[in-house]
Amino acid sequence: MIVFLQSLLSGVLVGGVYALIGIGLTIIFGVMRIINFAHGDLLMVGMYLTFFIFTLLGIDPFLSILVSIPLMFLLGAFLQKVFINRVLNALPQNQILLTIGLGLVMSNTAMLLFTSDYRILTTSYSSGSVSLGGLSISTPLLLSFLITAAITAFLYWFLLKTDIGQAIRATAQDRDAAQLMGINVKRMSVLATGLGAALAGTAGALISPTYYIYPQVGSAFTLKAFVIVVLGGMGSIIGATMGGIIIGVTESLAAVTPFIGSGLKEAVVFLLFLLVLLFRPAGLLGKSRM
Amino acid sequence: MSSLLQIEKLNFSYGDLKVLWDVDLTVNQGEIVTVVGSNGAGKSTTLKNVSRLVRASSGKLVFDGQDLHALESHQVVERGIIQVPEGRRIFSEMTVVENLRMGSFVKSTRPDREKNMERVFTLFPRLAERRDQLGGTMSGGEQQMLAIARGLMGNPRLMLLDEPSLGLSPLFVKNIFDIIKEINRQGVTILLVEQNVLQSLRISHRAYVLETGRVVLTGKGEELLRDDRIKKAYLGA
Numbered sequence: 001m002i003v004f005l006q007s008l009l010s011g012v013l014v015g016g017v018y019a020l021i022g023i024g025l026t027i028i029f030g031v032m033r034i035i036n037f038a039h040g041d042l043l044m045v046g047m048y049l050t051f052f053i054f055t056l057l058g059i060d061p062f063l064s065i066l067v068s069i070p071l072m073f074l075l076g077a078f079l080q081k082v083f084i085n086r087v088l089n090a091l092p093q094n095q096i097l098l099t100i101g102l103g104l105v106m107s108n109t110a111m112l113l114f115t116s117d118y119r120i121l122t123t124s125y126s127s128g129s130v131s132l133g134g135l136s137i138s139t140p141l142l143l144s145f146l147i148t149a150a151i152t153a154f155l156y157w158f159l160l161k162t163d164i165g166q167a168i169r170a171t172a173q174d175r176d177a178a179q180l181m182g183i184n185v186k187r188m189s190v191l192a193t194g195l196g197a198a199l200a201g202t203a204g205a206l207i208s209p210t211y212y213i214y215p216q217v218g219s220a221f222t223l224k225a226f227v228i229v230v231l232g233g234m235g236s237i238i239g240a241t242m243g244g245i246i247i248g249v250t251e252s253l254a255a256v257t258p259f260i261g262s263g264l265k266e267a268v269v270f271l272l273f274l275l276v277l278l279f280r281p282a283g284l285l286g287k288s289r290m
Numbered sequence: 291m292s293s294l295l296q297i298e299k300l301n302f303s304y305g306d307l308k309v310l311w312d313v314d315l316t317v318n319q320g321e322i323v324t325v326v327g328s329n330g331a332g333k334s335t336t337l338k339n340v341s342r343l344v345r346a347s348s349g350k351l352v353f354d355g356q357d358l359h360a361l362e363s364h365q366v367v368e369r370g371i372i373q374v375p376e377g378r379r380i381f382s383e384m385t386v387v388e389n390l391r392m393g394s395f396v397k398s399t400r401p402d403r404e405k406n407m408e409r410v411f412t413l414f415p416r417l418a419e420r421r422d423q424l425g426g427t428m429s430g431g432e433q434q435m436l437a438i439a440r441g442l443m444g445n446p447r448l449m450l451l452d453e454p455s456l457g458l459s460p461l462f463v464k465n466i467f468d469i470i471k472e473i474n475r476q477g478v479t480i481l482l483v484e485q486n487v488l489q490s491l492r493i494s495h496r497a498y499v500l501e502t503g504r505v506v507l508t509g510k511g512e513e514l515l516r517d518d519r520i521k522k523a524y525l526g527a
Contacts, residue, residue, distance in 0.1 A: 163395060170381050170392050176343060177379035182367030182396035182444060289383050289424070 006135050007252045013141045015248020016148040017203050021221060022228030022240035023155065024199030030172035030235035031185075031192035032088060034095045038079075038103035039225050040218030042197045045106060046072055046204025047213045048114060051121050054208075061121060062143055065205045069198045076197025080190045088189070103218065110215035119213040126209050144206035151202060152241060159237065159290050168192055169290055172235055200225075227273045233283025237290045243283075246272075294319045294448055294479050295340065295371075300349030302335055309335050310346070311503045317448065322470065322480045324490045324511065326524065327500035333483040334376055336500070337450045340481075341373045342366050353448070368396050370447030374454065376483075378437040382426025386417055389425050389436055393443030402445060410439035413469065431462040438469065442478075449473065451482045455489065467493050487524040491515045 021043060028036045036042075046068055053064040079102060087095045128139035159165035171178040171188040179185055203221075211217065228247055232239020247269055254260045254268035276284065295317040302310040309332045317323045325333045338344045340351060342363045351358040353371060361369075381389050390410065394403045411418035414435045420428060425436060434454055441449055451470065455463045467489050474480050474493075484490035491497055494511035499520065507519065514520050 163391070163400070166384070166388055166392060167395055169384065173381045173383055174379055177375060177381065178392075179343065179363035180341060180367065180373045180375055180379075181392045181440070182364045183392070184362070184364045186362075287383055 002134060003256055004253070007256045008249060009135055009137065010141060011249035011252030012245055013137070013145040013248070014252060015245035016145040016152075017206050017244075018224060018228055018248050019152065019241045019244025020148050020199050020203040020206070021225045022232065022244045023152070023237055024196035024203075025225045026229045026232070026235055026237055026240040027168070027172075027192050027199075028196040029229065030237075031168060032084070032189050034084060034088070034099065035226065036084075036193075036196060037096060037099040037222055038106060038218075039196070039200050040220065040222030041103040041106040042072065042076065042200040042218070043204040043221050044110060044213075044215065044218035045075065046201030047208045047211070047217065048110060049201065050205040050208045051119055051213050054121055054123075061123065061205055061208050062147060065147070065202050068201050068205050072201030073194040073198040075201075077190045077194035079197070080193035084193060085186070085189065103222065107215045107218055114215065116215055121208045121213065123209050138210070140209040144210075147206060148203075151199075155199075156237075156290075164191070168195075224269075227269065230283060231273060231276050233285040233288065236283065236285045236288045238288050239283055239285035242285065246284075292319050293317065294354055295481065296350065296352040297336070297340070298350035300336070300339060300346050300351065302332075302339060302344065302346045302349075304335075309503045310339075313349070313500070313503070313505055315498055315505065317479060317481050320474075320477070320479055321495040322474050322482060322493055322511075324482045324484055324494040324497040325500055326484055326487045326490060326497060328485070328524075330502075331500040332503040333500055334452050337373060337452050337481070337483055340366070340371060340450060364396075367444060368398070370445065371450065372441045372444045372446035372448070373450040374437045374441040374452065376452040376456065378430075378433045380425040380433050380436050380440065382424065384425055386421045386423055386425060386428075386436060389440050390417075390443050393440035394445075396444055399443065399445045403443070406443045406445070410442050413442070413472065414439050431458050431465075434458060434462075434466060435469075438466075438473075442473065446478050448479045448481060451480060453483060453485060455484065455486045463489060487520065488515070491520075 025036055025039045028034065049068045049071065050061045050064050053059050053067060054061055083098060083102060087098050125139040129136045130139055130142060159169055167183045168188050168191065171183060171185050175185055228243035229240050231246060232243035250269055250272055251265045254265040255262040260268060293316045297313060297315040300310050300313040313336060325336060327333050339346050342361055353369060358366060381392065390407055394400055394406060416432060417435055417439055425433065454466050458466060463486065470480060471493050482490055491511045491514050497511050497514050498505050499507035
């Protein structure tokens with residue numbers, strides 16, 4: 001029982017970060033109808049950014065997001081303006097090729113600059129834990145979850161209550177109608193990609209104390225983000241939040257289930273993914289307010 | 291009367307298919323001008339050109355002395371040309387109030403947001419009752435009210451209405467035309483595109499008849515109502 005609760009809890013905590021990755025992907029998809037296959041690579045950039053800010057400047061990874069969020073936002077905005085904007089009306093396969101290409105350029109540039117060595121970011125609390133009612137929670141995981149929750153809450157507020165946030169949702173729902181409201185949809189696309197990149201980068205920063213950092217780390221996360229977003233419903237932010245938590249919990253529980261174990265936990269995730277595709281192809285939420 | 295919108299020799303094609311041929315159209319300050327014509331005559335395309343959702347190959351488009359060609363859609367809205375599109379196109383996953391807020395997204399109109407919201411709730415009491423309901427869950431008529439109300443939130447100087455009566459029950463159709471008249475009375479110039487020829491000509495100061503992309507007839511609303519060609523082709527008399 002205690003093992004179950006322990007796994008459930010850590011699943012939720014990991015799922016929070018997954019949600020952040022998924023939300024970024026789903027915002028970009030919502031506004032531009034483009035699947036960003038470079039999403040995991042943006043996360044990788046965020047990891048390296050955090051790693052170097054930590055090793056060179058000695059700034060704590062959880063603190064350094066204050067620097068990496070704006071930097072990653074600018075990177076995303078730049079990628080949209082210079083590259084993605086040109087394929088907005090192109091064939092889907094061309095859009096896919098472009099974002100996959102951008103991802104390859106990022107991961108290979110990282111390899112060129114930083115070699116393919118695995119790097120580890122060790123903080124004073126990396127292996128620490130807090131105990132709560134008999135359960136022990138890893139300190140970095142708990143901290144990252146709290147930050148994730150705060151960012152997600154802020155994002156929800158931004159999208160629901162502010163003019164710009166509502167304009168992003170309006171653009172995602174009906175691009176032409178949004179233009180007729182005087183919304184500059186090109187700017188919303190830049191903003192959405194910047195936001196998506198900032199969220200991916202933040203997720204990268206938050207997991208850097210617990211994951212290996214290497215140039216190819218992104219591809220696994222791109223796939224995971226895609227699964228999360230399809231699970232929740234393409235374009236749905238609430239769906240992506242739920243999807244992230246569900247994937248986190250599924251992985252975590254599968255890892256402690258007899259005969260499955262951590263070697264096969266990914267298989268369980270994809271099995272779940274297939275089931276959702278079969279029975280709820282529009283995702284768990286389908287259409288939602290955001 | 292001074293002209294607010296001037297369209298001269300507008301030509302437009304969707305790929306190889308030419309849909310507008312030398313269209314000339316003027317809307318004067320304070321008027322209701324209607325463009326009537328059957329499906330595919332080029333009515334909506336004309337409005338889309340004014341809103342810059344599509345871009346004409348040639349022709350003059352001038353609003354209040356300013357050339358519209360160089361502008362993007364959102365800049366046209368900033369100058370006070372607001373289109374209520376065909377099929378309503380409200381944001382279906384947003385509430386009534388959120389839809390209305392989007393109608394005053396343009397910065398210069400935000401200070402008037404509260405005042406305008408009161409104004410549209412007076413004009414459409416039904417919307418006030420449904421303020422927190424999601425747009426997509428409302429009836430067709432209510433959605434049309436919301437679409438018009440959303441347009442009014444942006445302080446329009448010229449309102450482009452694309453088939454506002456389409457798909458509405460007869461009772462509602464009457465209602466919508468009354469509302470258009472009322473909006474005009476409050477000082478908004480209106481360019482209306484309609485298939486409901488009888489009702490729209492009744493409320494129009496002037497009208498244009500568009501056939502396969504060409505203006506074939508123009509005149510005062512009530513004159514056209516008595517015109518034999520109009521009677522034959524559109525009024526079934």
